Amino acid sequence: MKQFYHIHDETMYMLSVGNKGLTETRIGELFGGESALCLSSPNKIMERNCKQYSQSYPARKELTRKLTGLSAKLPIIIDLFGSIIFFCTHSDRVNENSWFNIKHIHSYRDYNGNTRVRFNNNEEIEVDISFTSFNNQYLNALKLHYKFNLEKEKYEFSEMAKYKNNSAGYYRDAAGDRISDVSYKAYLQYVKDSEPHKMDRIT
Template sequence: MKQYYHIHDETMYMLSVENKGLTETRIGELFGSESTACIATPNKIMERNCKQYSQSYPARKELTKKLTGLSAKVPVIIDLFGSIIFFCTHSDRVNENNWFNIKHIHSYRNYNGNTRVRFNNNEEIEVDISFTSFNNQYLNALKLHYKFNLEKEKYEYNEMAKYKNNSAGYHMDGAGDKVSDVSYKAYLQHLSDSKRHKVDRIT
């Protein structure tokens, strides 16, 4: 059993499980034949991975609130580029919370008052949450994905416009790579500025 788990693009879900009075995690991966066990809770795994990828978990939640207006049981973007988005089934104040990667959910349906989830690898699990609640959380994650990418495209467009204006009349090999690099650095700066402004408001 692992003490720590690194979330990656093929991580499908993190489910809370009880083991001798302790809450641990069962993790499913897209190409894994068996689930992985970790002694940490799903919430702790999420917190550590957010910090490892980019920013703290509270900062990730704040970004979601800013983009979507959501304030409870918010989905979070783990990486910098919005390719790994997880949503939860319960409040992150309780250990019995579960997390799902929106990218790998194929479908879900009502199942005896709970929700039956099917993933892209055809694995199915039953989750102790109503269909209505699960559907709401899934749609919130879709909203975050949409809003994040709109914001990202806006910054990339502005930086490309600046680059084209600055390089007007010149021919440069590898210009596309330079634009991508400028966009990337500008976006990182935007995240850094947002975090600093939040600290300034608190202090």
């Protein structure tokens, strides 16, 4: 059992699991076979990963608010380039909160008052949340994905003119896709301009 978990592109879900008064996490991966357990809660895993990838968890929440106008149960962009977006089932103030990677959800349906979720690898799990609530959270994550990419494209086009003769190297995002120097600089500028507080150091 792990003390900490590093979220990556193939992470499908982080489910809250109670164990003798403690909150642990059941983690499912796209090609991971059986789910694994982590001693940290889903909320703690999320907070630490946001910090490792780019910024603090509060800063990621503020970015979501600015882009979507949402005020509660906020979906979160974990990495720098928006390739990993998770949404939650409950408030992040409660231990029962679980997180899902929108990228790997194939479908979901009502199941005896809860929600039955099917992932892209055909794994299915039952989640203790109503279909209506789950659907609302899923749509909020879609909204964040759409709004983020609209803003990102605006900056890429505006910065392209400034750097059109720049033939510097390429960066890679969390999914391993090549990101041009133009896109990289444009996104860093976007993050800097979006946050009301001082941006955490990005390495």
